[in-house]
Amino acid sequence: MENGLRELVSCLSGAESVPEQVWRSLLSVGKDERDWLAAMARKVTEDNFGKGVYVRALIEISSCCRNNCLYCGLRAANKDAVRYRLSKEQILECCAKAASLGFNTFVLQGGEDVMQTDEWLADVVKAIKAEYPSKAVTLSVGERSDAGFAMLRSAGVDRYLLRHETACEKHYSLLHPSAMSAENRKHCLHVLKQLGFQTGSGMMIGLPGQGVDELVADLMYLDMLKPAMIGIGPFIPATGTPFAKEKPGDVDTALLLVSLSRLRFPKALIPATTALATLCEDGTERGILAGANVVMPNITPSAFARNYTIYDNKKYHDSESAEQLELLERKLNAIDRFIDYSRGDYMI
Ligand code: SAM
Numbered sequence: 001m002e003n004g005l006r007e008l009v010s011c012l013s014g015a016e017s018v019p020e021q022v023w024r025s026l027l028s029v030g031k032d033e034r035d036w037l038a039a040m041a042r043k044v045t046e047d048n049f050g051k052g053v054y055v056r057a058l059i060e061i062s063s064c065c066r067n068n069c070l071y072c073g074l075r076a077a078n079k080d081a082v083r084y085r086l087s088k089e090q091i092l093e094c095c096a097k098a099a100s101l102g103f104n105t106f107v108l109q110g111g112e113d114v115m116q117t118d119e120w121l122a123d124v125v126k127a128i129k130a131e132y133p134s135k136a137v138t139l140s141v142g143e144r145s146d147a148g149f150a151m152l153r154s155a156g157v158d159r160y161l162l163r164h165e166t167a168c169e170k171h172y173s174l175l176h177p178s179a180m181s182a183e184n185r186k187h188c189l190h191v192l193k194q195l196g197f198q199t200g201s202g203m204m205i206g207l208p209g210q211g212v213d214e215l216v217a218d219l220m221y222l223d224m225l226k227p228a229m230i231g232i233g234p235f236i237p238a239t240g241t242p243f244a245k246e247k248p249g250d251v252d253t254a255l256l257l258v259s260l261s262r263l264r265f266p267k268a269l270i271p272a273t274t275a276l277a278t279l280c281e282d283g284t285e286r287g288i289l290a291g292a293n294v295v296m297p298n299i300t301p302s303a304f305a306r307n308y309t310i311y312d313n314k315k316y317h318d319s320e321s322a323e324q325l326e327l328l329e330r331k332l333n334a335i336d337r338f339i340d341y342s343r344g345d346y347m348i
C-alpha cells in the first residue's frame with residue numbers, strides 16, 4: 001500500500017493544484033492508510049511547528065443570531081435556545097483573565113447578533129488592542145458587508161474565522177435558507193483575504209447531503225483560497241433544528257480531513273476542534289496526532305458558555321480556566337506535545 005499512497009501524497013506538496021482524482025483516492029482509503037497519513041501529517045506538523053501547540057482563548061460573545069443555518073442550535077428560529085450577549089465590559093474581563101493565564105490570542109466568536117454591529121465590535125476591539133497591543137485578536141462573527149470587514153480590520157482585528165461550510169452551491173442551499181448563499185460566503189472570504197486578515201475557513205464533516213463529491217469540492221476550494229487557518233470538525237446534531245435527528249459526523253473521517261489538510265497546507269493553523277472533543281473523550285489528542293497544531297480553550301464564564309448551544313452536549317468547562325490549562329498541558333505531554341503560549345501567527 002505504501003508506494004501507491006506515497007505517490008498520491010507526493011501530489012499534495014508543491015504543485016499549484018491537486019487533480020480531483022487524487023483527492024478522491026485519498027478520501028477513500030482504509031484504516032491502515034489513514035493511520036499512515038496521520039503519521040505523515042504529524043511529521044509535517046513537527047517539521048513546521050515543533051512540538052508546541054498554540055492556544056487561543058475562546059470567548060463566546062453572543063448566542064443571538066439573525067441567521068437560520070439548518071444545522072446550528074443558535075439559529076434564530078430555535079425558540080428553545082437561551083440567548084445572551086456579553087457587554088464590552090464582560091468581554092474585557094474575559095480578556096483580562098485570558099491575559100493573566102498567559103494567552104496571546106483572543107478569539108471573539110458569536111452568532112450574527114444585530115446588536116453587535118460593526119461599529120460596536122470595532123469599539124470593543126480598539127479597547128482590547130489599547131490594553132493588549134501585542135496580543136492578537138481573532139473575530140468569528142459571520143458574514144458582514146465589505147465596509148464592515150474593512151472597519152474591523154482598521155480597528156485592529158488580526159484574524160477572521162469564517163468557515164465556507166460547504167463549497168458546493170447545491171449542498172450549501174440544502175443547509176441554509178435562501179437568504180444565504182455560497183456565493184456570498186466565498187465573496188466574504190475573498191474580501192477578508194484582500195483586506196489582509198489572516199483568514200480561516202473550513203467545513204463540518206458528515207453533514208446531511210455530504211458525500212465524497214462534496215468533500216472533493218471542499219478540498220479544491222481550500223486549495224484555491226489558501227487559508228491561513230482551517231477549521232474541520234464533525235457535524236453534531238442540535239436539538240431544535242431541522243437536523244436534530246440526523247447522525248453525527250464520523251470522527252475518523254474528520255481526522256482524515258485534518259491529515260490531508262496538513263499535508264497540503266504545511267504552514268496552516270489547524271485546530272483540534274471542540275466538536276472532535278465533544279464526540280470523543282480523547283478528541284483533542286487525536287486531532288493533534290492527525291496533524292492539528294492549535295487548541296482553543298473556552299474561557300467564556302460557564303454561566304454563558306452553557307447556553308452557547310450550537311450542538312448538543314457541547315463541551316464546556318465548569319472548572320476554573322487555570323485548571324483547564326493544566327489538564328490540557330497534561331494531555332499534550334502524554335502525547336509528547338506541550339502548550340506554546342506565543343501568538344502563533346500564520347507564517348508563509
Ligand atoms: N456565526 C458565526 C459563523 O457562522 O461563522 C460563528 C459562530 S458559528 C456557531 C461557528 C461554527 O460552528 C460554524 O462555522 C459551523 O461550522 C459550526 N457549527 C454550527 N453548527 C454546528 C453543528 N451542529 N455541528 C458542528 N459544528 C457546527
Ligand code: SF4
Nearest residue numbers: 065067069072075111
Ligand atoms: Fe448563526 Fe453561525 Fe449558527 Fe449560522 S452557524 S445560525 S450564522 S451562529
